[in-house]
Amino acid sequence: MKTIYTKLLFVICLILIIGCLQYQGDITYLLSNYQTKQKPKDYIVNVKTKTKTLKVPLEEYLIGVVAGEMPVSFELEALKAQVVASRTFVLSRHLNVDSTTNSQVYLTDEQMKKNWKGSYSKNKAKIEKAIKETSYEAMTYQGEYISAMFFSSSNGKTVNCEDYFNGKVAYLKAVDSHWDLTIDPTNTRTKTFTKQALSKAFGISSIDINITAYTNSGYVKTVIINGKKYTGRQIREKLGLASSCFQIQLTSKGYQFTTKGSGHGVGMSQYGAQAMAKENKTYQEILKHYYQNIEIKRIDS
Template identity: 65%
Template sequence: MMKKIYVKLLFIFSILLVIGCFHYQDAMVWIHSKYQVKTKEKNVQVQMSDQVVSIPLEEYLIGVIAGEMPVSFEKEALKAQAVASRTFVLSRDLKVDNTTNSQVYLDDDEMKKKWGKQYAQNKQKIEEAIQETKGEVMTYQGEYISALFFSSSNGRTVNSEDYFTGEVAYLKSVDSHWDTSIDPHNTRSQTFTKQQLANIFNVVPEQIKITSHTSSGYVDKVTVNQKTYTGREIREKLSLPSSCFQIQFSSKGYTFITHGNGHGVGMSQYGAQAMALEKKSYKEILHHYYQNVEIESIDS
């Protein structure tokens, strides 16, 4: 991608030189300065508690993959995560925080605490995944994509507009049937008493009813005493793993049975692991979960 830009700039300035608009040396200085802006070392500005820490991009990715994906996953899954995470942070102009609102990041001390004696080999595995995808990003119509990802689905991913605001062409629902069997915690349940729900909704619930679903099988709308909420709102209010759920009522209260973990938009991490186990490459994984995107290198 960068080579194409460089060639185009040379072509433009060849024309300008012919008509006398630039001297050769001035033109080449300008071209090289523009080219270097594209390829120079990039630092990520990470908001951590009460301070902003500047971390080189490829180094930042080590801590992100350590925080976001099990290191036991196959190398191709880790490589898919590396490209997704690199694209994600670049699409946000290298300014993120250290939470699930952006990407979870572990520093070296946190990785040592998490892995103990396995620290060195685990870090090396992640470093290899990053190095083998160095500079690779996903674009759509020439722009970095919003490379959303999550843990596991109910068997299908979610259309962007069914969870977030607005339709995104490359974030469409796709099959991810592997998730329901490969994720050991795909199905969970959580019970709330009427009083607990009353504290959350500011009204004693007499009836909680799912009234519609999305095309992916996630909850679209729920009524609580005739007031309507989205599936996302219910998930966030109750801190449920997923907005794919059923509701069962008993003498103990309301039990929410959930399927999947995360918002469901973009790449399923457990799905990526399953595809890697089927010997799919990281590029095949990415093209499956992100529709009609290009995988390019910002370092070439």
């Protein structure tokens, strides 16, 4: 009799163990299924404006950024490249930015309505599509978000980071962007300064100006003005030039500066992205052309 009870107890315990294991498996399945359905963390961007700081969900923030930074008429793949670059940019700055070119231009919904008028719904839907199709994707280099710099157009080549900003950055290297010369309708611009205006800008009575060195990409590296050395960037910023790729010619009206490209020249050329998209390149191909040896992945992975 004792043997029968022992066997019966063993069977009962075995049934209970199997039941527990099955229950645990069901719970594990439910949890894993729930986790896969969870949305990524809702990142909130702090956008500093002139009067206040806005708190905007990341993917919503990107609508206003792309609207402010790239023509909505551009190809969808170019817009998608801009979305990923802008998303990465703000993540690399720990979600704290302002609404100007110091960070990224950000337009509120009211500003978009004012700018686009009757095309508001169509344009916004196009940007939302670009965001949705790159949902929560960002670029990394060696596991860290990159500083995804971008600009309007180049002189046919982008610039090594150290040739414009301070310090080398492995993924911000000069690359070909020959498309910019023809696709950007305002790639070449001129700006003329009288001798008096140029002298006043540099705080001198008379002026003697000479370009003394160029970068490998053809941007001005150094300029000598009355014996004092300036960088191409310093000249560009002081005179409000479109880029630091310029030539100087003395004319009857004064010193004429002829520039090629628009912006600092580091990272992704927006007009280059547009041209690549027109050649049926994907946004991943565009990004991997302008940012060297990077990875593109979801930020919740």
